Amino acid sequence: MDPVDDILTTMGLAHRSHHRVTASAPWGVAFSGAAPMRLVVVARGRCVLSEGGGVVELGAGDCLVVRGGAEFVLSDVAERVPAPAREVLTAREVAVGGGGAGCEVLVAAFSFDAVAAEPLLPRLPDVLRVSLRGGNLRRVLATVELMVLESGDGFGSELVLGKLGDVLLVQVMRAWCAGSGDDRPGWLAALHDPRLSLATRAMHGDLAHPWTVASLAGRAGMSRSAFAAAFRERTGESPLAHLTYWRMHRAKALLREGRTLQEIAVRVGYETDTALSRAFRRAEGVSPGRWRGLVARVGDSGGEACPVA
Incomplete structure (x- = not known):
């Protein structure tokens, strides 16, 4: 997607x-x-x-x-x-x-x-x-x-x-x-780059794929080093850091849907729920189960944390 x-x-x-x-x-x-x-x-x-x-x-x-x-x-x-x-x-x-x-x-x-x-x-x-x-x-x-x-x-x-x-x-x-302009967040800037967008859309379209910098560079039609440098310049992060961020973002959405850790792991590119849990804890500072419980109590922005006026 x-x-x-x-x-x-x-x-x-x-x-x-x-x-x-x-x-x-x-x-x-x-x-x-x-x-x-x-x-x-x-x-x-x-x-x-x-x-x-x-x-x-x-x-x-x-x-x-x-x-x-x-x-x-x-x-x-x-x-x-x-x-x-x-x-x-x-x-x-x-x-x-x-x-x-x-x-x-x-x-x-x-x-x-x-x-x-x-x-x-x-x-x-x-x-x-x-x-x-x-x-x-x-x-x-x-x-x-x-x-x-x-x-x-x-x-x-x-x-x-x-x-x-x-x-x-x-x-x-x-x-x-x-639109065009310099006021786009990093990942949106990558989508506006003719070559980086090919790799970025491929990455987002299949987060479960075992992407490497080399395979992403191939999608962009660039050498590994040129792709990595161009991606960091446009987005402010490395290609694999970007991939991990979006995997965690998708994992959080699936956690809120009540999916099991093993199902989520498969859908976001981790072989086991243990591997997902380790990556999630590194990124978020808490385990997936703990995160799910905390978010369930806080609720959406339409709840107590962010009332509508």
Whole structure:
């Protein structure tokens, strides 16, 4: 499986709420960092993002993925004194402001499985800006429109809205992952390299295979030494360290599914459950059984450790 698909499939995204804000100057809304994740989509017009002492102007097609704990303000101008979101977002459809220049923004909140999202989300900035154009923008705006159309009280509307909210976030994240730039986590940078991507996708597609640096280099069409050097330069780690990390990531997902250690060992490239346990303890500091018990008590990001607001 492609690593991006792997993460987005297993991280258990759950749409918790959304609000379509039709704003006109003067206006300003301040968002707390209570939600595990927020998605902001500017569907029409322009507004200003204020976060962490910085100010950024946003336009139609700009999206924000905001990590839990990050506070931010959306407004017509940076100097505007905002109202708290909890006082403004009292319904799914909200109109704010005084009748000046207009802007339409969709704001959605999500919970997710923090363990499954570990390879991606902790590596993102507190506020990730994704500027959509072309087909990516059309797909996102179409999903926003479908959410607006489903916002009534019809049969099954909550189920449909939840699924559409998940789709919307995946569309934005997919567009960012597929884009170019230097702000990608190391393993995503490898996926954008024409040669390294061949080896990286092969590795992720079959974690149980007894990969060596030489066999991965062969997939990339490179010498062993050139591949190892290029991989470390792009990702910051060796090919086999990367392989071990993703094997442990997959093992943790399977542990949470209740799989036996022997079954997990076979699926992630270890001959015995003892070999898996040794590798797991080296990587995580605890045995697989102990880890499973600890995670079962903590729960997902939608639980006590990371409440949805």
